[in-house]
Amino acid sequence: MLEGVKHVIVILSGKGGVGKSTISCQLALCLKAQGFKVGILDVDLCGPSIPYLLGLEGQSIHQCSQGWVPVYPNEDQNLAVMSIGFLLQSRDDPVVWRGPKKNAMIKQFLADVFWGDLDYLLIDTPPGTSDEHITVMENIRQVHCDGAILVTTPQAVAVGDVRREATFCKKAGIPILGVIENMSGFTCPHCKECTNIFSMDGGKQLAKIAQVPFLGSVPINPEISGKEGGSIGFVDAFQSSSLFPIIHSISCKLTQSAPSKSDTV
Numbered sequence: 001m002l003e004g005v006k007h008v009i010v011i012l013s014g015k016g017g018v019g020k021s022t023i024s025c026q027l028a029l030c031l032k033a034q035g036f037k038v039g040i041l042d043v044d045l046c047g048p049s050i051p052y053l054l055g056l057e058g059q060s061i062h063q064c065s066q067g068w069v070p071v072y073p074n075e076d077q078n079l080a081v082m083s084i085g086f087l088l089q090s091r092d093d094p095v096v097w098r099g100p101k102k103n104a105m106i107k108q109f110l111a112d113v114f115w116g117d118l119d120y121l122l123i124d125t126p127p128g129t130s131d132e133h134i135t136v137m138e139n140i141r142q143v144h145c146d147g148a149i150l151v152t153t154p155q156a157v158a159v160g161d162v163r164r165e166a167t168f169c170k171k172a173g174i175p176i177l178g179v180i181e182n183m184s185g186f187t188c189p190h191c192k193e194c195t196n197i198f199s200m201d202g203g204k205q206l207a208k209i210a211q212v213p214f215l216g217s218v219p220i221n222p223e224i225s226g227k228e229g230g231s232i233g234f235v236d237a238f239q240s241s242s243l244f245p246i247i248h249s250i251s252c253k254l255t256q257s258a259p260s261k262s263d264t265v
């Protein structure tokens, strides 16, 4: 099913709530703006937030003869989304599964979704290095994976967690495409002054230690926070915010550095 997918990128973070799902959606929107066909696969089985962020809650997935058909927001064929959230009755329904059942579901997600032709598939994972990660890494490695993006915040604890994630990638044989530091300072909407609420440059330090590229710093922007599923909507709020050019420059770095499938075979 991943035959028609040119590039697969896994988004990881060692710690929860650092903005991994937000960054995954924003990167997907910027890659789409660059003219690519993009898919997002949300394998955060216990906290699937992609449908919520993209205002797709309540959408259901159906099967065709080739497999599960992803959801295409506003019937835009350039963005395909698959999440366990589409299988849950309500956002409040917990997924209380043990490891083997989770692994089976992830394998099914990787094997049975009919993505068609995609330029980029972004896989949003849960925080940490759990069973889900091992299953994704094992299965992805057999197909083709460009590598992983590590998302962190500037604080020392988050950076320490991502350092473990970097070690995990090395052990799993997945290259690290780079580090994104999210919530990197707060830009005041009134005077545009940037205040570093947390300590500075943790992501840069991590990238230096892990000897991987630093992809960029993304400040906290109140214009996008809390817009998930709201009346303005996360997508519109992001596209008109100051974060769009920042993430766009990161997606341009990725498209310049990503090897093509034929290069790596």
Ligand SMILES: Nc1ncnc2c1ncn2[C@@H]1O[C@H](COP(=O)(O)OP(=O)(O)OP(=O)(O)O)[C@@H](O)[C@H]1O
Residues within 6 Å of the ligand: 013, 015, 016, 017, 018, 019, 020, 021, 022, 023, 044, 047, 049, 125, 126, 127, 182, 183, 218, 219, 220, 221, 222, 224, 225, 226, 227
């Ligand atoms: N740069 C930012 N500016 C403002 N708000 C942000 C930013 N990044 C993330 N957020 C907000 O932080 C919250 C957590 O983000 P998100 O759900 O993407 O984190 P996560 O790392 O995917 O979490 P989880 O551990 O549950 O998977 C969301 O409400 C999101 O809107």
Ligand code: SF4
Residues within 6 Å of the ligand: 188, 189, 190, 191, 192, 193
């Ligand atoms: S950064 Fe400046 S404008 Fe913004 S809240 Fe502080 S003092 Fe006011």
